[in-house]
Amino acid sequence: MMMMTTTRTISHLHAFIKFKGDSFLLPSRNPLSSSPLGLASLHSNSFLNNDRPLSKFQKVTNLDHAFNLFDEMTQRRPLPSVVHFTQLLNAVAKMNHFSSSLHLFKQMCLIGVPVNEYSISIAIKCCCQMSRTNDGFALLASCFRRAVVPNVFIFNTLLDGLVIENRIAEAERLFKKLIKQKICEPDVVTYSTMIKGLCKVGNNDIAIGLLRLMDERGCKPDIYAYNTIIDSLCKDKMIEDAFKLFNEMVFHKGIPPNVITYTSLIHGLCNLCRWDEVSKLLKEMEDLRISPNFQTFSILVDAFCKEGKVDEAETIIDIMVERGEAPTIVTYNTLIDGYCLRGEMTKARTLFDSLTSKGLVPDLFTYNSLLNGYCKSLKIEDAMHLFHEVTRKGLKPDLVTYSTMIQGLFRVGRCGDAHKLFDEMPAQGLIPNECTYRIILDGLCNNHKVDEALSLFHLVGDSKLNSDIVVHTILIEGASKCGKLDIARALFHDLVLKGLQPDVRTYTVMISGFCGEGLLEEAKHLFIKMDESGCPPNNVTYNVLLQGYLKNHNYNDVEMLLHEMDGRGYSLDASTVSMFIDQIAAGSLDRSMLKLIGSLVQKN
Template identity: 25%
Template sequence: MLLRRRTTSYFRNLTTETKQGSDYSKDQNFTHILNEICTITRTKPRWENTLLSQYPSFNFSNPNFFLHYLNHQNNTFLSLRFLHWLTSQCGFSPDQSSCDALFDALVDAGACKAAKSLLDDCPDFNPKPASLENYIRCLGKGGMVGDAVDVFFRLKKVGFLPLVSTFNVSLLACLKVGRTDLVWKLYAHMIESGVVGSIDVETVGCLIKAFCAEGKVFDGYELLRQVLEKGLCPDNTVFNSLIAGFCKESQYARVSEILHIMISMKCNPGIYTYQEVINGLFKRKKNDEGFRVFNDLKDRGYFPDKVMYTTVIKGLCDMGLLGEARKLWFEMICKGLVPNEYTYNVMIDGYCKIGDLVEAKKLYDDMCDRGYAENVVSYTTMISGLCLRGRVDEALSLFHEMSRKGVARDLISYNSLIKGLCQNGELVKATDLLHELLAQGFEPSVSSFTPLIKSLCEVGETGVAMRLLKDMHDRHLEPIASTLDNIIVGLCKEGNVAQGMEWLLKMISWKLKPKEQTFENLIDGLSQEDRLDDILIVLDLMFREGYRLKESIIHSLVSKFCKENFHFPKLCLEEFGERN
């Protein structure tokens, strides 16, 4: 009906002509032909190939005919397809009225991409400013925020200023897709256009959210204070953004302040607001405080939802407080909140981490019995737990079971098993699993290589480990410090002290801090080879990293230097004393 209202005005004074110039209204066959063409284009898949031959004498190129077709068909996408056919096959050149009608219909249907293609295909078409304003809203809903901003500047050229509400819709759309740069560009356009006095609290709320998204939460907070001083109060989503931002900054005094502001402004914090607070506390390892807020929330009459219960249960499991987590588990069920797969996996993971695989298996079986499908998360949780406790054969059995049951393995499941196999000394199987991971098309992570490199160095296969390290480098994966520690210690054990020295210097240049034991292994190896100059270099680097020498190493070095009649500077002896 909306399409018909939109297009009716375009038909009021139209004359419809046949190919010979007669009036369509006097042609009794016109309505019949129009109906037939609409039916054909709606029902036949390749009508473009036959339509001209079916109606050889019909004048398809008359723009008035297209308007009748658009109104009668009442399907914007078919009408757009029909227009493309007309322009390519019939020499049709759509006029302003045809384009206006189709463009408005596409915008009303939310077809922002189709509306954009119409603009691109008809460069001479200039929609009415009001139509372009609706188009901006359509683009925002479709996530095409860059195009929406371009339309604002197109309207500026013709002297048309959209409503503040249109700006707000676009600002929110930019925030939704993470384009804070466009938020500030639009806001600058609002200032230049002189609408600052009309900016409402919704606009300011968007700016506060943009600050928070960019990590400038204190700037957002200052803007909130200015808004409150004017007697305005943004909605809860703005407060939630500030709370989430301050939680990331561990500014919990500010979080408390914002909660009090919300209450004083009769903008009472909802369950989602407290969810942000509790989630932020647990993410920052402030589990005790998160648990306290959760209990306080219940005491004040709030009813936590399943997500909040799961968040707190996970926090308690991370603290190793499985007893408290289990109490919440049953409390949640008693309140009619049925645990989902994620809640089950949180508890299973908690039991695995404390080594209670019996309870973990019970929960796993219970989850399956309740009809939850076994998925990659549940399998990986059990595989990780079994590997953690050295039960690698059972973990490997579960890994193979995933394939039999059609559960797709992911990178985490491969990495968990590779680590477990390495810890169990089964390096051949671990290497085979890494090759399988690569053959399956997965992009390996640092965790795919690190356990293997460590284990290979421990068993004297440092050369193989270094080839894996090169493979990591070729894949643009940056090794962690302990991986290079393992390489250096492995080289020292194999007597390749000079190469170990080279890796130490690389490590320092990459801003990675070696372990104290790495320095000690190098000093021991260099001492055995009487490389006294290199020992002084290693000592200097060691002291710069803040380490101290053990007394036994000091005695050994002094004895070594004296025995070799090496000129051991007095300064070094003084430094030994100062550093140690």
């Protein structure tokens, strides 16, 4: 079912590339010669005829150039007008060199250029973009000294600064103050910025309220306002509400959706695995000649990889390359990780080796994925080799790198080498976290070194480890599997003292421990107790308990348990089924149970 729907999505994308002639996805080299509707209209409007030369400020492409130009301007007498300085400030800010732009603004003030609301608003924007909104407010104060009346542009920039810094309550106060004290009339940008802030803290309802309010006040919401809320609803998995707003925008307000609207909706649908609708939206985009962009493709690559459909993801990347939407190392990392998780290490490796020819440099994420893949496939030598390559390439292994390697070494029984890596960590400035300890304790237990695991656990003894239910479950399982049931039981009882709530795995592991020692009464008691404690047994718990009963030839509760499983929609795993068949064949169990067992065998 899933396969069919994802395939449909992908086949839809295939249709895009096959339709090369005048596809909106693949405009020919000269897009205007074979222009489909969208490009033709572009051709006819002023866009192309507008061949006014760019001002020299807009042509500034690097910082050196900007600073030289500024120096030259300051030498001229009379000084160039503030307009020209402002253009330069803006060019520098547009290159994301906010501190440089701010520096130039200060120089302007020093040499006596009469700065105005335009240049001040750029300076404030620079402060805000660097998360220094307070400095922006200081500049606002300086307006009064300079006899500049701050306008809605300046307040919008400051409002956005507060939103960037997550100071939403303050943003709301500023917003209300502007209106109440009639400091300036909020416009569509003011409302949209406030809406963005509200969405950022999850106040979708209030954001929608503000959307209604602006409309009532005669300030028509535009696509920015709608997209912001639609995206927020999609992120919060409220996809139906997002579509409601989408319909309102398109059909009632007559605002045509754009690539951002569709990308947000597609992202929301991908997160919910609603592939049919993703496919439908892609088709809709095609009909409207809205070209998917880098983000749209990235979301699809990510979704396919998470679904295990790595080949489909690779097709999307091919489309990206053809479209000139150059995939980055992050895109390929998603793909490599997808192959590694499926154990397709040859494909992962081939892709990794091809990165250089694509002009991309593998980063630590690339290496960590591959290390994980090799370790899971028990190819520890390949992993080791790659691990040494990390440092050679000038990258610094992190906690994930070390934890992955340690886990891999334990898996193949190389406890000494795992230990060596663990000891190396502090020198690398890495402090093991709970995840590292889970891996180490699990590794020790699985290699029959429960005593070591227990002493390490007590040695570390920090509060995080002591409040980690997973760590306790690992130790309980380790202890009971090597016959130290007393220790397992003690650890389990300690949970209450530590204020820890056992989860379904903890209970299951303990029940399994009791069953292993033939203590069926204790197992049954815990089985009932977990349900009463609000932690219902799962599929695994039932299978574990049934295996315990069968192994100990205690058949009293078996039929009842099978009926319960049936009622809960659970199924028997392969080893439980084979135990049943053996015991029925040996005549220990009644054949009449076969039908019930048959209905509990997993369908796939």
